[in-house]
Amino acid sequence: MVLTVQNISKTIKKRAILCDVSGEFESGKVYGFIGRNGSGKTMLFRAISGLIKPDRGEIILDGKRLHHDMDVLPSLGMIIENADMYPGLTGKKNLVYLAKIKGIATENDICNAITRVGLDPDDKRTYRKCSLGMKQRLKIAQAIMEKPDIIILDEPTNGLDEDGVKLLHNIVSEEKKRGALILLSSHNKEDIEQLADEVFYMKDGIMKRNDENNLMHDKGKENK
Amino acid sequence: MKNFLICCLCAAAVSVTKVISFGNVELLNADYIVVQCTFGYMEAINTQTLLEMVLAMFPFLLFQMFEGIEIYRHMCVGGMYYFYRCSNRKKWLFKETGVLAVKTAGFILIYYMAAVLTGMFFSRVEWSKAAVMLLAYCICMMALWLFLTTVVMNAIALFANSSVSFTVVAGVQLLFITLLSLFQEGRIFDIYTGTDAEKHIKLVKWNPMSHLVAAWHTGSGVMHLDILGNSNYGMSFYGTILAELLFAAFAVFVLFEAFDRMDLMGENRN
Structure with missing residues (x-):
């Protein structure tokens, strides 16, 4: 199963929330999303789940287009922040x-x-x-x-104690083994680094693969 | 459901109180009970009758307050977890609108039935074919108006929030009742004295709230009822019901369009 996000953009009240976001996600993998509050992580998840309609771009699951061939993703479980x-x-x-x-x-x-x-x-x-x-x-x-088949976890550690976080880590690992495609966002970089196979960085609605440069850039900012 | 039952109890209490206020009467005409429960006899528009009209609005405003956010509230809590699973959201909205229509009809039936049964308990109630017709007209007229206003409230709430929608819908209704005061004797649109009285009387029917006063209507099958003596306003039950039906259909269309276009953000706006 392949979930493709193809050049999606969304503007709300004249503010660009998502800018030309693209990515391809496969089952059996965990994808982590890092970014500050308001960076667009939650909006991206809402768009993927079909709760909001992007102004441009497509969300495609195994060739079927969301909002055209289906109203919602057929096998989805998610936590939405707020x-x-x-x-x-x-x-x-x-x-x-x-x-x-x-x-x-x-x-x-x-x-x-x-x-x-x-x-x-x-x-x-x-x-x-x-x-x-x-x-x-x-x-x-x-x-x-x-x-x-697809699990979206938007800030799943919010409000959880230490045991709760451990429990969540176990659940994510078990669901990954089962073959689920997991999209996970967290403020906590450690969670993402431990659980994710691939990491994406979001800032001002723009999504980038979180390569070394981005990490360095972030670390540099934090040190300042 | 709990809120709906509270509204029904409140409506029943108001109509029961209305009938009890008639006092010890040996014989009651069913049409008299029906007209009294549909914003009273209102022989003349004056401050007292308008105040009575505002007071009579209470159970309906309560219904609008609770049921007018029944569809919208799913956008605030719980609904997000519902909607990402729901493969046909229009079907869901259709079902919810249907439930609202059934609740509206049930609420109005309880309102009138409580009045009639109370009348039968304390007095002998005389029924005629015309009284049954009048009851049917009033049930349709009131149910459609209530359905229309609650749908409009839900639609406004989708764009704004529940507080704004209730304020707008309740405010507009109360404003139109207040505007009826302009038709009192000696006021700007005096319909009782003066040379322009006949011209002014035609303006009354442009006030939507005046279409809820049963005593100002006429219609086939009820023409000979004395209690509908104020039919010179030129309002007919058929006309009112048809207009309400058209506006209700339009309101449902707007609700569906609003729902289709809105983003489900899942944040409690109010």
Whole structure:
């Protein structure tokens, strides 16, 4: 399976959010995205997931064009930064509700996913009463419960404690072994360096392969 | 669903109170109950009747407040995780709009049924063919207006946010009620005295809120009802219902277009 992002651009309120972004991603690999807040990582992920329509360019999955041949990617699991789940439902009920859309994940799959992220499927607390870390774990669970071919993790370590981060690293490794294509963004360069097979650097909506020059450039800036 | 039930209870409470306020009456005409629950008799436009109209708006404003963001709220929370899985978003919107239509009809039915049942509990209610026709007209008229306004609210919320949409929709309705005060005796568009009264009376029907006052309408099957004595405003149930139907269809079209063009950002705007 090959996911191709072809020259996509997006402008919102006269501000260029994505500028001619291109890349090719294959299954069984983890792609890391580094960049500061507002660099365009989340917008790129939203575009790939079909939540926003690029002004120009195409997102192509195995020859099929997003928004033309399909409304959404057929097998996708994702965490979106700033997007919450239904506050009045428990964690499990949130996942059951979402699983009904495709009808792929069974109740067993849902319970397994919740257990995998270190939570209790029978927890009666509503989503609004969960801690930040628990909410993040639930979001990870909904992203993996359907065993999707593509997993997008936008800042998955937000709100996670040390154990949570370790757990996430394990999950990413397991999903990679399963053959999933994983797109991962993080403020934490260590996470990306440990998990990603290829790293991309984003700045002002422009995406570049994060070669030595970029790393040097970044390090130089930090030292200043 | 909880919010919908609260709205229904509130609507029932308002219509029950209205009927109880008639006092101990041995015989009640069904058409009288229906007209009273559709913004009252309103023989004359004056400050008191307009204030009563504003008060009677309460359950409808409550419904608009809750249901007017029912579709939009999916754009704020939870919806992002829903929409990246949903392979046919237009079908989802179609279903949601259908649910809204059913809720609107249910809400209006409960509003009128609570009034009629209360009337039957305290008095003997006399039904006629015309009264049944009038009830049917009023249910259609009120349900379509409520559906139209809630769809418009959802569409505005997609562009702006829920606070703006409620303020605009509720504000416009209350503004049009206020504008009716210009037609009082001695005011700029006096419809009761003076040489231009007949000319001014034609202007009343250009105020959309006046089309919700059942007593100002007429229509086939209900023409001989005495309670519709103020039909000289030139409003017919058919005309009102048809206009509401057309505007509702247009509002649904705008909602679908707005939804199709919008970017799903998944950030709680309000």
